[in-house]
Amino acid sequence: QVQLVESGGGLVQAGGSLRLSCAASGLTFSSFAMGWFRQIGKEREFVATISRSGGRTDYADSVEGRFTISRDNAENTVHLQMDRLNSEDTAVYYCAAAFAKVGQVLRIEEGYDYWGQGTQVTVSS
Numbered sequence: 001q002v003q004l005v006e007s008g009g010g011l012v013q014a015g016g017s018l019r020l021s022c023a024a025s026g027l028t029f030s031s032f033a034m035g036w037f038r039q040i041g042k043e044r045e046f047v048a049t050i051s052r053s054g055g056r057t058d059y060a061d062s063v064e065g066r067f068t069i070s071r072d073n074a075e076n077t078v079h080l081q082m083d084r085l086n087s088e089d090t091a092v093y094y095c096a097a098a099f100a101k102v103g104q105v106l107r108i109e110e111g112y113d114y115w116g117q118g119t120q121v122t123v124s125s
Contacts, residue, residue, distance in 0.1 A: 002026040002114045004095045009119030012085055016123075020080040022095030022116055033100035034071055034078040037109055038091035039118070047093070048080060049105040058105045062088070085123045092118040 008020040020036070035049040048059045048069040057069050068081040078095060096112035098104075106112065 002097070004097060004114055004116035006093065006095050006116045006119040009093060009121045011122045011124060014086050014123055014125045016085055017081070017083045018085065018121060020082065020093055020095075020119060020121070022078045022080075024076045024078070024095075024097060027097065027114070029076040029097075030073045031099060032097040032113075033104055033106055034069075035096045035098065035106060035109075035112060036069060036078075036080045037094045037096060038089075038121075039094065040091045044094070044109060046107045046109070049107060050078065051103050051105050052100060053102070056103055056105050058107060082121070085121075087123050087125045090121060090123050092120050094118045 003025045005023045036047040037044050038047050046060050050057045050069045054071045066084045071078040095116040097114040098106050098112045
């Protein structure tokens with residue numbers, strides 16, 4: 001059974017940082033591209049994605065230069081380092097896994113096969 005478990009969310013002041021982690025189990029982690037999405041209300045939006053080896057990454061314009069996605073295939077984990085947070089970053093953040101080709105990154109949520117349960121990030125102004 002595939003499980004993706006996010007951690008690291010919480011309350012932070014504007015301008016601060018948080019590091020989200022996602023631990024994966026039940027899948028061959030290195031065969032999956034990984035992504036982070038966030039949901040505000042009913043709408044879920046793309047945040048960042050990383051290829052199977054970690055050699056390629058892609059970011060939403062709104063987080064480019066502030067967020068960094070990384071992965072550790074030995075530990076089956078993916079991280080999202082979030083710096084210079086602002087109130088517009090307040091959301092539930094989801095980790096997702098997509099069975100992917102080498103070098104592939106995915107922005108669309110329909111391309112992902114598995115999802116975590118989400119972790120709340122709240123940025124106070």
